[in-house]
Amino acid sequence: MVHDWLLVETLGDEPVVVAQGRRTVNLVPISALLRRNPHLMAIQTAIGETVRAGQGLSSITPKNDRVIRTEVVQMTDGRIHGVHLWIGPPDMEPTERPVPGPLVWDLDRGTATGTPESLLNSGRAPDAEAGPIRTFADDLPTRDLNPSEARVLRMAITREAGAVLCSTWDVTDHSGEPATVGFVIRVVREPQDDGSERLLCRAMNWRSEPDPAATPPDDLAQRILDGLAQPGVQRALIDVPRWTLLKWLDPPPAYFDWRAGMAGDRAVHPEDSGEIDRMAAEFETGTTSGVLRMASDDGWTPVQVTVNRIDVGDGVFAGLAMLRRA
Incomplete structure (x- = not known):
């Protein structure tokens, strides 16, 4: 052995x-x-x-x-x-231990909780700190969608307790160097002290090795996403019914607080809750769009949101949201 x-x-x-x-x-x-x-x-x-x-x-x-x-x-x-x-053997010293990092995604709130080890393994700088609100998108690189990420997104959307996934993905770390990150993630339903239950993804990550047997993925879906890129528009993948941000495909905007607006308490203007319900209903059969007022430093910023259906595999649909300042 x-x-x-x-x-x-x-x-x-x-x-x-x-x-x-x-x-x-x-x-x-x-x-x-x-x-x-x-x-x-x-x-x-x-x-x-x-x-x-x-x-x-x-x-x-x-x-x-x-x-x-x-x-x-x-x-x-x-x-x-x-x-x-x-x-x-008793006379042998253990080999160097690659330190794993535990992390949690709260599927009910759309928030992520990391640890120094998980942040370092994912490519963050050693002194990186988790902010008061982190989203799933903070744990997924802002870039093209790869097959392993698509499988993770399916788990976050379908929310099936007991589902488990172990895989790797490639990232660019804080110093610009390529790295392979291994991860395992399991969906669990946990009782709380108040009698309620929370649906969580509990996970670990570690610095892994590239898989030499991996085959290049079919990039048709990525070519479609690339064709929807527009100047002044930020693209993101979201879970539409729950208005939860999953992953940025472009650098996120600075004109509204997307961490507060698309995770946690989802700080969209209270009068726009009906608009979100309408968009979620329309999304079930096709494209939807609307203007939502999102929390920002200036109070509320109107954002034009257009959402298309995108199949992330196994018939599971995420929302490809295209956002621009209204």
């Missing part, structure tokens, strides 16, 4: 491996990956004890021939997303 760190996601019914070293692994149950390993039971026990204790541990196998070391991947709210595990 190669003595790499194994990243194990622990939010499902069975722990699944999502990375071996920096290489992304597609949700392989730990019992299947290590089925011939004589220390499988001790490894499973170490994972369970790490999750229960909420902290890493070091243990030795019954025959004293292997050391098992674990580190916990814990979100800021205390929920454990995964366990990093290394097993090797």
